[in-house]
Amino acid sequence: MRQKLFAALASIGIALGMGALILLLEGRQPFEVYGALVALSLGDADKLAVTLKNAVPLVLTGLSASLAFASGPVNLGQPGQFLMGALAATLVGLSIDLPAPLMAPLLMGAALAGGALWAGVAALLRHAFNMSEFIVTLMLNSIADLFTAWLITIGGPLAEAGALSPRSPAIASGGRLGDIGAFNISIVVMALAAGAIGYVFHRTRPGYEWRMAGQNTLFARLGGCPVNRNFFIVMLLSGALAGLAGGLLVMAGPYRFIRGIGANYAWDGVMIAVVANSALGATVGYGLFFAALQTGALGMELLTAVPSEFIQVLQAVIVLVSVAGRGYLSALLDRLALRRLTRPSLDTRADTARR
């Protein structure tokens, strides 16, 4: 555990060093740039609040991918499930108007269901026709993307009358998430969801079966675990997390479905899961870290004139260094540990030889 944390920090350090080299080659001051990055993402409570709010979709889609990868299903449908969750929340928010304490949970439920159903399509197709969920979830992404785009296109069934850009009308006010102090309520929801999924995964019988099946399906199956049913459940749950990310984005931000609402959140989430090696805790950690980078990027551009695209370069370097370095670093640390292990025995041998 300590070794893993050390390896993660070392990778990030190396990546930042490589980023600094790139900056130097461009004639910039790395310390100034990194300083601006930190100041503008974590500098004060307001900035921290923005970072955390930006982390919500990253962490939730990251957890969606990590949960699936660690349990076996290869769910790469986070972008589609995200959009369907956002759509479901929007639809319910447009058709019902209740006071906030009822409305907010209802919309979140709709978002969870929207994502779960979209993932469920892939799970069903696998169950019925043995189609690989890997391909199907990817295909469903395009369908969700084009379907939601059609709905809100000017003149489309869900488009706001008279709007100049493709977007839906705004949802009822009860479904909008406010702030507690500087912090948006969606952050609390994210924390609760992450805690719940962590508990289920590590402390319950179903979670145990999912983990074992993710590591060795045949072992779990022979041990009596209902692996097919578990596959289904994990797919639904993974889809629900991505859907929740979409729903919360609608409820915390523009309060409506707008073109391009999914941005690149879901793919970033998959990337985070890969960097975190599908560990849930690490997924949350990297999600927050990447959110800080992305949040700081905009301010960095203003302050230091370094283009915000530099952050994409930095992200890519972090991914490459930590994924490529994972095997190498732990081998190196193992080697160091072994050296400590063998040295005393050699010393005693030298002693006996002297005697």
Place this chain on the structure above:
Amino acid sequence: MSDFIALRHITKTFPPNVIALDDVSVSFETGEIHAVVGENGAGKSTLMKVLYGLLRADRGEIALHGRPVQFSSANDAIAAGIGMVHQEILLIPEYTVWQNVVLGAEPRTRWGALDSRRAREAVRAKIAAFGFNLDPDAPVGQISIAARQKVEILKLLYRDVSVLILDEPTAVLTPLEVPQLFEELRRLRAGGKTILFISHHLDEVLELSDRVTVLRRGRKVDTVAAGSTSKAELARMMVGRDVLFAGRPAVHAPGEVVFRAEGVSARDDKHISRLREVTLEVRAGEIVGIAGVEGNGQFELVNVIIGLIQPAAGALSVNGHDLTHASILERRRHIAFVAQDRSRMGASLSASIAENAIMTHHRLNETFARRRWRLDMQQAAAFATRVREQFAVAMSRPDQPFRALSGGNQQKVILGRELLLDRPFLLLDQPTRGLDVGSTEYVREQMLRQRDAGRAILLISSDLEELFSLADRIAVMHRGEIVADIPTAHTSLEQVGYWMLQGREPAPA
């Protein structure tokens, strides 16, 4: 005699924490058969790989005829006259015997093309010189495993090596093929070759070799003359304590029928018939052994019983419960199961010991099943500790990763897990495969104890001696059928071997 090869103070470590060889010095003489024995993980294969240039030692030196040498690859070793036959046979099945033998060292014509005539002639000459019974023109894909092993040896002889290293050469052979291999190895020794061979089987070691080197946990215990030692002494050196070899089971009367398979047939996914109307009964307090050359339906039989394959016909039951179409979980209420492949079927190597120990218990054992939802990891750890204490597992903490355990300890955890399920029927598929002497002895003892406690045991094993020392009855499988089912007392190793190969009664002499 001269020290032909001397290994001096060899130390080899593998990260993260394995010291495979610790200051090992051993010498080999010209024209001897020298066995290297030891338990799994004792360092036998590592030592041979260091000699053969596949691994580089951290410390120590190798001397050939008194001159220090350094091999950085197998090619260096072969050029110096040292060749190794690995456990896995690596030949091209479509090529003929002579083509496989010359591959990589082909004689060339003046124009640089393969000189087939000369190559074939050279191989044929080697076959004749060493008296091998091989057809140089037979495609390797069509000859037996034993013959393929000969081709591997021939490859080295063709390259004029003077030292042959054989890594568990008898592991892939049937009992009838072993004496022939030994005959050929003795002939090679008479021709001046030095033979180093690695083995688990002490009987073979004593029969074949001139000297024996015993390794234990990476250290050399001793090198002794085979003529002046005994099986018990070698075993004691290997394990570090006295080892009891399980004898014939005590005579006892088996009870009611527990497990019954009736006319079970199964096909594989290409619709080829793999099991044909297998009928088998196992009674309480009885061990029934399944013998057979690998690939004759044993694996399919196991899979049908445990529920990985649906039978095309027939019925299965335990204590009258019909399990023919039951779910795996339902079967596991009646069947304890040790799979032949630990890492693929029996465990998750990356999970912790505790997580591996509670599999199946997490649903069927009172302690865990009482709660529908929560899984108490402290209870799991306590359970793993119970397995450790009852089954003598050498481990430090239940949250250690399973892969940190040695093979023998992994098998003890799996066996303990299954025995603690306390089921009437035990399905044990190669439960001692790949285990060292000490662990094998332990697993066998447990089997006998379970039998005496009234369990019905079906034991699938490719080790005939194991079947003969444990089973009350032996059923022989040949091409998916049970061709013989007889009390162990009324048959012999030779007879069962014949059945395994021919699928019928030996003709009266």
